[in-house]
Amino acid sequence: MNQVIKVQENEQGEQQVSARELHKELGVKTRFSLWVEQNFKMFVKGVDFTSVVTTTVVNNGATRQIDDFNLTTDMAKNVAMMSKTTKSQEIRDYFIAVEKEWNSPELMMARSLNYANDRLIAYQKQHEIDMPKIEAFEHFIATGGAIGLRETAKEMQVKQTDLVDNLLNSKYIYRTQGRHGKLQPYTQYVPKYFVLKSGGTNSEGIEFLPSLRITPAGREFFYKKFFVPNQTELEV
Template identity: 60%
Template structure:
């Protein structure tokens, strides 16, 4: 805005705010009224967190060092009210300045510009979310496309993780255990039928030794993928 008297800042929520210290300085009352006393008196009718928020300002002192000062970011309405309460020609001018700021802020052109900016931010957010979710959705589709129970080795390959890593995760989370002297991977009984199925295979033809092979179902692979490798994935209906 041309002839800026006091800097007006816009918050992330799209609200206009001004510094209490800048208003205090613009009203030219520093010689008769300390800032802290002035703000305490003039803020009695307003609500902290709604009409103003506490912030920290910085200033450079004579030796070049930076000094921190208490400040407050006020709404335009609060700033107008305080300027009017000052009862001085300077306060009247500043109040009129804030009125012009509000008129410009609420002009159709700026309102449209803000709406477009908000829409663009929302679109970018959706696109980012889609980009993040796309590999996970594709993995879900892959599980569904396979449509059958497969071996642990095949499941690890499908999830693009090392077989040893996948097995360790299943063992550490007590979905599988090692059975018999061969240490064959077997699922705990409560998980058979839902996430695992057992298929009998002959492991020693001459002795006709039959040992069940553990296969992982479509639901099981999707469950383990989300649990171990995509914990932020949305729940999928399976």
């Protein structure tokens, strides 16, 4: 089939046509902006068409940006007939042929295979990215006992500041008031995720708060929640 107007596929696998190319091929005498205003009223933006910016070459050889629209082929064939030019019927028939070919069993199977292959490649790439994190996760889950924030961050192979910020922002811990406020867990997360090392009074008679420690269950939970929240699984 000869290509009358270029038909492209978007990321969702939908066929689309440039409104400017359609306007030109139809031989519409009305200027593009007025043609759009007259013919797009019955269609829904974001469903039947989307706004895009493209480029064109001007007389001095430079390029400038111009507004365009990507139309579904279904909208394009309707607009072709609404434009009522000598080529309207020919272009409508062309889009019908394009849709028929697009929906043939052979092309549908080819698209399905390409989609599955792309998913597999994406899964493999993500798995390679996640492997160091997964290995680190397996390491610290096997480690017993509650440990401090610094040791936890080192075990997770992340920055201590990132770990603390995540815990604070998600309201698992808080900072006590005062110039040297200490990090303390909210009581509902003790002793499942946190335990407290006993406080007391130092040699100068100054009381100090219990020190926060993160349990193995806490380390497992926070690592999954903050640092590997989207471990990829291949969908069948």
